[in-house]
Amino acid sequence: MTLLNSGDRVGETLVVDRLLGEGAFAEVHRVRHEYLGWQAMKVFKRVASREETRSMLGEARLLSTLGHPNIVRLFEASTVPTPEGLRGYFTMEYVPGGSLERLAAAHRPSVPTELVAEVMTQIASGLAVAHAQDPPIVHRDVTLANILVGYDAGGMRIRVSDFGLARRADPVTHLASAQGTFAFMAPEVLRNQGYSCAGDVWSLGTIAYLLLTNHFPYGGGAFSSYSPARFAKPLLPPSRYNDTVDPELDRIVVATLAVDPAGRPATAGVLKEALADRQRRLAEEPPPETTSPASAPPSVRAQRLADEALALAAVPGELERAADLMEEAVNLSPRLRELHLARLLRWRRGVVM
Template sequence: MALLNSGDRVNDTLVIDRLLGEGAFAEVHRVRHAYLGLQAMKLFKKVASLEETHLMLDEARLLSTLGHANIVRLFDANTVQTPEGLRGFFTMEYLPGGSLENLSKAYPHSVPTAIAVDVMEQIASGLAVAHEQDPPILHRDVSLANVLIGYDGSVMRVRVSDFGLAKRADPVTRTASAKGTIAFMAPEVLTNQGYSCASDVWSVGTIAYFLLTDHLPYGETGRYSSYSFARFNRRLLPPSRYNDDVDARLDEIVMSTLQLDPQERPTNARVLADALRRRRRPPAVSYRDRDRGRARHLADEALRLHRIPGELERAADLMEEAIDLWPPLGEQHQPKLLLWRKGVMM
């Protein structure tokens, strides 16, 4: 039974709307703010003081002030009286798309590659901000349940939540919650060898692998497989073995995040985000000197012609040809071309 139910008043401005989900550590409710509309509220099951609530949220509150598009914003933290006694809670932005668990369930076999890569890159961008703090802020519990989805218009916006909570949560209940958080933990974490930025990178790679293949890395067939450490003795197949849409470069990036030795992974989320960005960027094109020279000649001719009455359309055609032949000219002349096409002489 939930600690709070629909219609319960949290304080003067917050009322419980409905339960969104729960784990061994906390309940998540949708709440209605009297002035600000819908928010999400995480209600801790064991945290019973405001001081302890603030302590748990120190890192998350710091990151929230940075206003990064891929980090969930926090609004408030306080305590509320429940049938089980005083309990700590915090409120954050409500994202109607739910978590990545919802996204993965929406596709019976694998999430479309373009969407999966977009998710991976946005998670890495959010984590990179945390990893670049001094000292780095480690998430320690990146999983399907802790990555939320919202939309800016028609654009999907991924936001990482629950920064810092895993560090202070009960290690037993944490690994038992949210459909197997342990499945997203790096080998060095499972063997108590310490946690690093590379451990968060492992978790991002696990999410990407799962979204692309509908399998957990190093696991058995199926969505949620055995969590025994012996699974790391299996050979890891690249995502392309399950998904023909995964290209060689994406294979390489995902596999790099899942190296058993943390020293062999991208050292932090910024390195991973940069690798994904380079993959997305088209390869540089080498232009011959002859093409460059002809393009400049065409551009010069266009600039001469556009001042002659009746020649503006011909000038625009020549300038467009010049830019097609040598695209760097576009930085200088594209604005002129757009005006010429509208019949405006400069």
């Protein structure tokens, strides 16, 4: 049983639409704001005193200080009465395309190399803002599930979300306590030596390695061990699994996964610059053209979403909803991305052709 149900009103302007997902500490609903349209609402499950609720809403306070296109936007934070008692909540951007988990699943065994490079760059851009705070804010849980993939008039826009474990680092050591998801944890974090900006860089590198190879780094395949002993094995560069990965991207990804944090880019800002340098070099010497392999036919759900979007786009006043449906479709299917991405971007600009 969820704390909120479809049709429930929250305050004067929000109506609950449907549950998007839930974890041990919170559930996330899609809600309709009377004036601003779709939003996502995170509702905390715990019964809490006023002080505990203020602590739980620390994520919202952090987000309110980090305005950036690649960080999910915060709208409101408050409390809501539920059948189980008063609960803290906040509202943020709703991203119809879902998370990187969906994008990775659609492209298996590997996401196109330049798409991965763009994803890395945008994640690094968002995290760089957090890492540049004084003292730095470290996310501590950068995973596929916590990176959202959306599209606006300018193209794909990644948002870093779920800052629930984020903390300001110690102003002297720039370390925070170890939290997060084991498969994306840096070696020093697993050894309880604290979390730094370089720990977030490791997690981002793990994401990139997975997207490029469909393997976890140092594991030889699926993540199978929580033991730091696995880091004694040499790391195979992504190009050993995927021959479309160029030497420069190989070098960058391998650097993010240096076992010694001193060997990694120290912050996401440093990583962002390395990726930008690679892009500048590619622009000067374009790589040879390659033909992409034929993608699998869209799933029934993906095709249905695309068909509904195309029909809705012809209905006056429904272009935004059509774009949301198409966003879901293109993240579920490489074939539909190839066919409809340009159309989706036009729709985000308000253009129907």
